Amino acid sequence: MSEEIEIDTDDLQRRMEGAMGALKTEFASLRTGRASASMLEPIMVEAYGQKTPINQVGTINVPESRMVTINVWDKSMVGAVEKSIRNSGLGINPQLNGTIIMLPIPELNEERRRDLTRVAAQYAEHARVAIRNVRRDGMDQIKKAKADGMSEDDQKFWETEVQALTDKFTGLVDTALESKQAEIMQV
Structure with a gap:
């Protein structure tokens, strides 16, 4: 089959950016004193x-x-x-x-700060799950394309692309979490 099948990575990236946007909104709701x-x-x-x-x-x-x-x-x-x-x-x-x-807004005590860092970690995990769900959708698209005649080389290429996108956004989530936790713990 000579026609090349492409996966819509722009859509996957847009959806992962949506998960990051939701995380930023949730982080903004956490008070830091x-x-x-x-x-x-x-x-x-x-x-x-x-x-x-x-x-x-x-x-x-x-x-x-x-x-x-x-x-x-x-x-x-x-x-x-x-x-x-x-x-x-x-x-x-x-x-x-x-x-x-x-x-x-009362001053945060040490215990409340630790509670808020745990809440921030939960928000970050929700974002990671959302990103992994988008990754799964991308991998499902690749499997469907493979069944429709995508070559094995193309399959490997697109799987690598989707995984790189996933790694990039989970890294952004981790960075945002570290930053928010440092902000919460700052006295």
């Missing part, structure tokens, strides 16, 4: 009968390094926003001031 609006991104609020991201029910501000404020637009939603923050597992105790919810 400094206030950040991004740490509230994963919190969903029960608003008007459906789950809504917290940034769609109020304005999030960081007035100082250890304080986040949320100015809730609808007065009736203040309780729901406060409840969502309490149940989020962030370990932050919201304080109410009318429609403004203040979130003082």
Whole structure:
């Protein structure tokens, strides 16, 4: 068979980049002792009968390094926003001031820092699993192409390409994890 069968490595790379993007978002939600609006991104609020991201029910501000404020637009939603923050597992105790919810960011103790590094490691493992799933899809494409008449040399070439892509992205996950854990443990 003279026609060459190609595997769509661009699609595989795009999907692996998506796993990295999700990991970065999850890492941003881990607090490191400094206030950040991004740490509230994963919190969903029960608003008007459906789950809504917290940034769609109020304005999030960081007035100082250890304080986040949320100015809730609808007065009736203040309780729901406060409840969502309490149940989020962030370990932050919201304080109410009318429609403004203040979130003082406490100093992290050593035990909480270790817990957060373990959570970061779990997020990294989820990203690695997602990347390996993309790798598996790529290898399945190669097997199907082999059945459709791909030469053994081409099969080896594409398997090497997919594995190199996988190694590159798992390396990026490991680097991001080391960086995040160092940031969390920094006092």
